[in-house]
Amino acid sequence: MDPDLVAVLRCPVCADGLALTGRTAGCAQGHAYDLAKQGYLNLLPSASNGIEGDSAGMIGARTVFLGGGHYAPIRDALILRAAEYLRPDSDELVVEVGAGTGYYLAGVAGRSRRGLALDVSRYAARRAAKVDPRIGSVVCDAWRELPVVDGAAQVVLNVFAPRNAAEMARILKPGGVLLVVTPNPEHLAELVGVLGMVSVDEDKERRLQDALGGTFVETGRTLIEEPMRLDRTAVEQLVLMTPSARHIAPYELADRIAILPEPALVTLSVTLTTWRPRT
Helix, strand or coil: CCHHHHCCEECCCCCCECEEECCEEECCCCCEEEECCCCCEECCCHHHCCCCCCCHHHHHHHHHHHHCCCCHHHHHHHHHHHHCCCCCCCCCEEEEECCCCCHHHHHHHCCCCEEEEEECCHHHHHHHCCCCCCEEEEECCCCCCCCECCCCEEEEEEECCCCCHHHHHHCEEEEEEEEEEEECCCCCHHHHHHHCCCCCCCCHHHHHHHHHCCCEEEEEEEEEEEEEEECHHHHHHHHHCCHHHHHCCHHHHHHHHHCCCCCEEEEEEEEEEEEEECC
């Protein structure tokens, strides 16, 4: 991991800044964290040990599905919106909370900017650490204090991920923005009933406002909606990369997918919202 990226991190124990010496990140209080051989830094606090993140299978499926370009419209929309707040060819920091494989972060960061991928899953961290040398990968708990110093990020991304409003506001620079992607009720509607997938909460809009409205002000929103043509392999990977994978047996999933037309027309429907911290 780049020492400049470690320098925007802070110790999960005492909140002092970290510095990289060799392959160890340490703070002035003597707390030390070794870089994993896969290139990520584990800053998960002891109170969060044992928390369940995405499994190796889920991350593998997500890598395959996103590599097929099916969610490229989401990434493209994030790139366009983030460009309104990022200086061209700058090295400003972009942080993604719940980054998974780093697919969206890599798109927004581009070739010049620095990125931090934060995720509770060590399997996700391993994958994100390989995306780009300008992206640092960190294991942490999004519901606790983020291991990032105050005012470090120009843009924070949150795509289908937990939303800790106070912490995301804390790590933003003055003038920085939070970009949030949430699914709409129409999202994957053609598959939810047939495959027994977890459906979108009809009350998700109120929950989003409850989670962010006290700390942030919404300044814009964009509907991203279009049909996807998915073969059965893509449908399988889509299910396996989500929490729905934990609720259906593999043999049952295979039987249900077999009755789908090929390719299946499936709706991509999400909303991208832009938020600024309240002053």
